[in-house]
Amino acid sequence: MTFEVGDKVIYPNHGLGVVERIEDRTIMGTTCGFYSLRMADSDTIVLVPLDNVDGVGLRRAIGDTEVKKLFTLLGNGKIDNHQNWKGRFKDNSDKMRTGSIYDVVDVLKNLTFLSKSKNLSFREKRMLDRAKFLVVSEISEVVGEPSEATDVKVDKALGRCFVNRERAIARAKLKLEKAKTTAKAS
Numbered sequence: 001m002t003f004e005v006g007d008k009v010i011y012p013n014h015g016l017g018v019v020e021r022i023e024d025r026t027i028m029g030t031t032c033g034f035y036s037l038r039m040a041d042s043d044t045i046v047l048v049p050l051d052n053v054d055g056v057g058l059r060r061a062i063g064d065t066e067v068k069k070l071f072t073l074l075g076n077g078k079i080d081n082h083q084n085w086k087g088r089f090k091d092n093s094d095k096m097r098t099g100s101i102y103d104v105v106d107v108l109k110n111l112t113f114l115s116k117s118k119n120l121s122f123r124e125k126r127m128l129d130r131a132k133f134l135v136v137s138e139i140s141e142v143v144g145e146p147s148e149a150t151d152v153k154v155d156k157a158l159g160r161c162f163v164n165r166e167r168a169i170a171r172a173k174l175k176l177e178k179a180k181t182t183a184k185a186s
Contacts, residue, residue, distance in 0.1 A: 001053055003035060003060070008141065011048070012057040012099030013130065015137050016040040022050075041137060057099030066101075067139055073105050074135075074157035077164025079113045080106065085121070088114075092127055101138055107131040112158050113165075 003009055007019045017037035024033050025047070033050035035058070048058055062070070082088030092110065095103035111128040114120065120128060132154070140150035 008061040071157050075160035104134050
């Protein structure tokens with residue numbers, strides 16, 4: 001994937017940046033090309049080798065049309081429920097490293113849901129905060145609104161997610177009860 005100066009890009013686990021320059025640098029006798037990114041949240045410069053763009057998961061920011069899809073995903077009620085802390089942490093860490101905003105949304109939903117029923121470990125709490133930051137910052141940048149307003153919308157979508165999940169569980173229980181009643185009657 002190639003980018004041009006001015007493109008908004010997402011650097012996994014770091015957030016949104018803007019390509020400021022494409023330059024050649026010589027490091028330890030080897031010259032190669034780099035994207036010089038200015039990170040939106042910290043105003044720092046990050047150099048990403050042109051040859052390693054896919055390896056680090058650098059991608060374009062989502063488009064306007066994908067924002068609606070993200071909010072649908074945020075509110076759909078589907079949540080992975082790992083019983084094992086180690087497996088859950090590994091799965092969530094892997095998702096955070098992919099750079100996919102959809103994977104980050106999954107982590108946000110899963111950890112937010114879990115935090116409603118128990119205290120998260122320090123590492124999971126940090127991951128939850130990072131996931132929320134990444135989702136809110138990308139959406140707010142794409143739609144051009146303050147992150148505070150986007151944060152409220154994300155929280156509402158998460159609320160819908162938990163309500164939809166409870167409804168789905170209630171429907172499944174009702175269906176199971178009807179099946180048991182029908183089986184007893186025959």
